[in-house]
Amino acid sequence: MRPGVSSIVHPLPAEEQLALLFHLTELPPLVGADDRPPQPPQRIAEAYRYCDQVIREHSKSFFLSTQFLPLAKRRAVRAFYAFCRVTDDTVDAATDDPVRTLAEWVQRVRSPQMAADDPVLLAWHDTRTTYNLSAAWVDELLAGMAMDLTINRYTSFADLWLYCYRVASVVGLISMQVTGAAPGAAPYAIKLGVALQMTNILRDVGEDVKRGRVYLPLEDLERFGLSYDDILNRVYDERFRAMMRFQVERTYQLYDESWAGIGLLPQDSRFSVAAAARVYRGILDNLVAHNYDSYSRRAYLTFHEKLARLPRLWFDVRKF
Known part of the structure; x- marks a missing residue:
């Protein structure tokens, strides 16, 4: 620090x-008004x-x-x-x-x-x-970025949820002000944002350790017999894999619970948001396929793997 x-x-x-x-x-x-001529x-x-x-x-x-x-x-x-x-x-x-x-x-x-x-x-x-x-949501986003300078540990998933909300869910809420959305879409956007950010956190455990950060909540680590120091020391054993499996399953559930929100977006925006969600979910699939190792490699999908998900996605989105 x-x-x-x-x-x-x-x-x-x-x-x-x-x-x-x-x-x-x-x-x-x-502070002050902008009195310069428009660009x-x-x-x-x-x-x-x-x-x-x-x-x-x-x-x-x-x-x-x-x-x-x-x-x-x-x-x-x-x-x-x-x-x-x-x-x-x-x-x-x-x-x-x-x-x-x-x-x-x-x-x-x-x-x-x-x-x-x-x-x-x-x-x-x-x-x-x-x-x-x-402007209030923009401030929430900026506050989320600032959290990375004052916080490098989280005791509970509730604390981590606020961070994910600020840096990811708020992005979705602001984006919906551009794309438009039907009433009731916000809770789904919040869950999708948390799922997206949790995906980033789970695939970047090793990268974050290099910066001295552990986003994984202490309550979850202790549940599987782990500590902050274990993560910083890159402990990779059955305890770690079980903890990561728990995190991945919880994130999958958030993706599932957010899916209905796609149908509350305008038709011209549904496929785009659905594609982002399905591709990012695929990153978790890749992490699982490599036995939850996020220390020595960064989970990802190749361009062709992303494209391969789109035809099925097109049919899924048409169901709304």
Whole structure:
């Protein structure tokens, strides 16, 4: 853990989490109206194309699934995901002072002034204003990113659920403001977001250990006779496999329980979201096939394995 950052176990409300971030860096949030002239359409179009490239390079599964969205929705959702990706990188890729780096980024994100010098923020500003995206949900997302700087252990699945909600479920809730959704869709989006993030956590156990992070809740580790130190020491035995089997089965259940929510989306958005869910679920299948080893390898699907899931998915989605 870096100097000045505590190993807080219980998450804070979003406003307090962001306030802590600014307190640690002594940076005030930026305020003020944006009095600069609007950007020309060509500059905004270039910003969206840049976001497309970010997603193509860093999130191939998401790039594939969003291909099935109509153009306007596709470019808006990709701009949002590029924004999420860059925000996440300020935590994971910062080499000097990640707390200050994230605080400065949050300043720019929350400022009403358009950041015309950054293509991701330019496309994001256009998207959030065009679709009137919820500022409160954006703050929840930013608070989730900030949690990675103040929390590296979780005692309960309830605590981890809040983290997953902030960094993944909120992404789904905001995306639905772009795609549209029928009343009652939110609970399904929340469960799908938690399932997606749990999939990331389960396949990245070894990668997270390198950063000194253990997302697996202590209550689950102890249930199978394990400890934080066992994970940090890469213990791979029947206890670990049993614990991982439990985590995978719980995540499968979340995917199952979220599936009905696909039918509450507009028809032009259903296949895209369903593809993301089915491809990510396939990552768990790959993890199971390799006996839950997430220390020495990262579970994934090849491009052809992803494509092979689409014909069956097309029939499943038509049932709604």
